Amino acid sequence: MTTRTADSGDPQATASTADSAPEADTVLDVRGLRMRYGTNDVLHDVNFTAARGEILALLGPNGAGKTTTIEILEGFRMRSAGEVTVLGADPAKGDERWRAGLGVVLQSWRDHGKWRVRELLQHLGEYYAPYSTDRIERPWNADDLVAAVGLTEHAHKKIMSLSGGQRRRLDVAIGIVGRPEVLFLDEPTVGFDPEARREFHDLVHRLADDQTTILLTTHDLDEAEKLADRILILAGGRIIADGSADELSRRMSTEAEVRWSRDGQRFVHTSTESTRFVRELFEQYGDSVADLEVRLASLEDTYMAMVHQYEAGNAEAAAREFEEVSR
C-alpha cells in the first residue's frame, strides 16, 4: 500500500489524512473511558480514535489496562464510564449484526481439540453467511483461509495434534473467518518463531489493505514499529502518547548514539544533536575518522523514556500533593 510507505517517511502526512477523514470512516472512537474495579481505577481517562484500514498498536507495561481496554471494545466487558463507539455502535449494546463485523483473536488453550482445522473454520464461517453485504462477502472460504494462514498441509488434522505456533495461526484464522471490518488481537504473536511472525505481519498488512481496522496489544516494540500506523502508549490508566513510531521518537527528542574510531581507537558519544556533532567531528579530524555509526533512539528507548517520565511525573505530583496536605 503506497500510503503506508509514505506515512513512515513523512509523519505529517499521517496526521493530515487522519484529520481530513470523513466522520463515517471512524471505526473506533473512545472518549473518557473509565474502568473501576471496586475502589481501584484501572482506566482513568482513555481517549483515542481509529480510522478505517488503520493499524493501531496498544503498548504499555503489565497491568496498564491494555486487556481491559480491548475487552471493553470487544463488548466482553462493561465499562464504568465514558463513551465508546465501535463500528458506529456502543459495544455494550451491540447486536448480532454488529458482532458479525468484529473479529476477535483469542488465545486457544485446548478447546475444540477433537475438531479438524478446516472443519472448524467451515463451521464457524457458517454463522457469518447471513451477514454478507454488497461490499463484503462473508464468510471467508475455508480452503482459502487455511492457505492464508499457512495451515494447508494441516487442514485435516485434529486441532489437539497441532503445535503451539500452528494453534496460534488457527486462532488468527478463526478471528478473521467472518471478514471483519475491525479486528482485535491481544498479544497475537506470543510463541511465534521469526518466520511465523513475518508471515503474520504480511497477513495483517494484507487485511489492512482490504480496509480492515486492526487494534493489537503487544509487548514487542519491534513488532509495534513494523506493524502499526499508530502507536498508543497506555500507562497508569491513560494514553500518554499517540502517534507513529517516528513521531513518538521526535517528540521525545531522545539522544542518539555516535560511534567512530580514529587511529585504531574506538569512541562513543551521545548527543541530542547528532548531525551537528558529526559535522564538527569531520571538521576537526577529517579523513582520520572511520567506522562511523549513528544510532537513533529506537522505539524501545522512546517507550522506556516516556513510561519513566510519566511515572516520575506521577511521583512528583504525588509528592506535591503530599506537601500541600501536610502543610
Place this chain on the structure above:
Amino acid sequence: MNTTFSAVRPGIRRGLIELRQLFTTGQELFGQFFWPVVMIVVMIFLRDNTLEGVPIDLGTFALPSVLGMNLGFTGLIYLAQLLAVEREDGTLLRAKAVPNGMTGYLIGKIVTVSGSILIGILIVLVPGLFLFDGLALDTVGAWLTLTWVLLLGLVATLPIGAVIGSLLKSPRSLGLLMLPMMGLIAVSGIFYPISAMPDWLQVVGQLSPIYWLGLGMRSALLPDQAVLAEIGESWRHLETVGVLGIWAVVGLTLAPVVLRRMARRESGSTVAARRERAMQRVG
C-alpha cells in the same frame, strides 16, 4: 429474529459433528459403552431373582428402569459437565465471539447430548430384547409411550443440566454432585421396586425425575401385570407428565436467565485466569 433463526442449521451440524466424534474417538467410545455393558451384566445376574406377586424377574424389571435412569442421569449431568469443561477451555468464549454463536452452541449441545442419550438407550435396549424374554415392546402403544417418555425426559432434564453446568465453578466441582446423584438414584426404585422402601424414602424418591422416568419406561416396556409392583398398582401416566412437566417448566424458566448470566461473564481474561488455576492443579 431471522438471523437468530439462522443459527439453527450450524447448531445442528455442530451437534452432529460432535456426536460423531463421540463414536470415533477411542477414549470417548470407551466412555459410551462402559456403563451400558456393566448394566447389562448386572441385569443378567438379577434375572435369577423373582419379584413377589409379579410375573417378571428382577432383571426384566431393572432393564427399563435402567433406561430411565440413564436418560435422567445423562440429561442432568452430561450437559452440565460439558458446559463446565467448555467454559474452562474457552469453547464458550469462541461461541460468544461469533454472531448467534451462543445459540448455535446450545443447539449443538442439545443435539449431541440427546443423540448420545438415544444411542445409549439403544445400546442397552437392543441386546436386552434378546436377553430378557419378559419385555413387551410389541405394540404401537408401547413404542408411543417409549417415545413420549423419552422426549419429556429430555425436556425435563436438559434445562436443569444446563443450569447446573452454568453454576458450577469448575469441572472439578462436578464431583461434589455425584454423591447426591447416587443417593437420588438409590431412592428412585431402579434396581428394586420403590414400593418396598420405607414411606419417607418413597416420598423423596418421587420428587426425583429419575423415578418417574424409570416408571415411564417400565410402563412402555413391561407387560401389563407388572403394574402390580408399582405404587398404587398403577402406571400413573398423569402424575408422570405432571412431575416431569414441573421439572421442565422450572428448568426452562431458569436456564435462559442463568445461561445468559454465565455468557455475559466470559472474556479472554476470565478464560486465561481459569486456565492458570487449572494449570496449577495439573503442573
